[in-house]
Amino acid sequence: MQFTIRKGLQTNTECLKGPVEEPPVQSVAFLGADYPGVVFDLRVAQGDQVIAGQTLCVDRHRPEIAFVASVAGCVGRIRLGPRRKLEVLELTCQGEANRAFDVCTAAQGDVALRKLLLQSGGWASFRTRPFGHVPDPTSRPQAIFVTATDTNPLAPDPMAVLAPTIEMFQRGTEALLHLTDGPVYICQPDDAPLVSAVDRMRFVSFSGPHPAGLPGTHIHHIMPASRQRLVWQIGYQDVIAIGHLLETGRIMARRIVSVGGTALANPALVEVPLGARLSDIAQDLTQTNASQLLSGSILSGYRSEYLRRFDLQMTVTGSRRDGRIRPFWRRLLDRLPSAPTGATLPLEGLERAFPFDLLPVPMMRALAVGDVETAERLGCLELLEDDLMLLSHLCPSGSDYGALLRRTLDILAEEQAA
């Protein structure tokens, strides 16, 4: 299958192909906000020594789901937020110890594979639609979507990342077939299948401007999620990690991440552990501390101390070092006083950047006023935060529609559970 997306935002930046640097990272963190809907029960305490792959905490309501350390080291600060909710669990990197998992039986069947993924933290790399939660250990989705595309500006090129690890990717995708009775869709930028097709594997190519590469766009066009239809999504690097785990019995918690932004002379690719401290990465590249660090792309990044779980990008904003001079009217606009958050302005351009058969402005208004029922009727169950980032970028109101959507989805999920 082939999809050419017309709507979206043309950005004049290309994917990054390499070379990949490995900056020294001193500290990583586990961020509670990466897993909406999970209440964490800690399995470690401050000062404990952990090895990579060791369980840090589990889901209180579904204790089979483990969240593991991405590096070996020492547990540092554990910060709890309101209602004693885990916000940040910091680890100081020490050594290379890596926990071994028993993988002999895992490749054969569903039950053993699930057990392995649950123990090794691989389970947490799936996200469900609707709601964007970590899936239930016993649930079987109607389809799994592997996203091997990325249209965010300055994202790492999935093809370049996959090229040296394609065998592990193949192994990972084959394993996914055990978890569902439906198809496993591999969404890719080119027409030629990435790996050799097995059984229920389907290859779908997506081209077009951002957000043509986001899983939300793919799922909407192939198999829209709803209360009746549960699908899972997973990123290509997480599938590589599953393949690596099945091959070696050890977790692969390193990701290839792109670093871009105005404060950087040249964008670069780096290989860092999950949850790496952004300032460690940036310091190596920019030799400065004076910049603003975002986890995510320039369009969708959040200010954060650590790399968020599902981001394959970080952005260093701040004073320009890339040598380009902005046109005078851009500088003039930057001098205007910043406007406060306001009402949604129904511009035609919002619809031009939203490649869904959903109505963006009514949806944005429903989310902004917290009208949960209307938002659901308009199809918000098909969406996750990332899908609305472009609208937040384009809308003059200054609202973060991603955060508003999260609030709405949380209410809907609570209602469904009750």
Place this chain on the structure above:
Amino acid sequence: MTRQAEDMPRRWDSTRVTLATGVAVSPAVAAAIVERGPIIYAPILLAIGLGIAWPLLFARLRQQPLRWDGLLTAAVFVLLLPAAVPLWQLALALSFGLVFGDLIFGERGRSFLNPATVGLAFLLFSFPGLAIETSGLSVTIAATVSGAILLGIGLLSWRVVTAVAIGVAGPVFLLSGTEGFGIIPSAGLLLGIVFLIGDPVAAACTNAGRWVYGGLAGGLVVLLGHAADGVGTLSSVVFAALLASVLAPLIDQIVILFNVRRRARRQAHV
């Protein structure tokens, strides 16, 4: 974790929208000043004063920062105003438009009407028999430039403009043949299309709705003009804009209904 406004390099914010619209409206204001001469100074100054005073009052009462789009309302209002209107009538009508068309709803974007439309409709209702203003060629050209700027930066929907053009041209052709097209490029009609009917807040907010809304507004301009004192006059444009923007939310609801049904059918089939 929520995003701070300064984290996001946004393309637009409300200050920029106001500034860009102000830039777009300025050629029309300049042309009107040149064309009408000193007689327009007093109305302009009064309108500017009211365009700042009312938003300032509401900003103070609500303890919010002042927004400047009242100035744009004032400028559009004066541009479309017949020259013979006494200043007290202007003040009354513009105040009504600013307060009940915009400010009581909150801010720009929360209302469903254009405040200049509301003010002009109030004026035409309350003080009938106003002399019909015929602006000259320079204002017409300037209005076209304003519209082109707004279209270029995306603050005016090309769908609405095209639909209005079709909505006006179709009935005019049916009623009076090709010679009827002579009335179309009047300054009042163009300004009305660009700033009253084309205002994104007053228009429908879905693409399909924009076509219906524009066609409806264009058709009403002809219908109301034909019934009264001529197509393209101030009253026909203002009341067409008012009626169309009152109906815009209904149009959007119908579009939403169709969208929801279509998606439900697709959900059942895929």
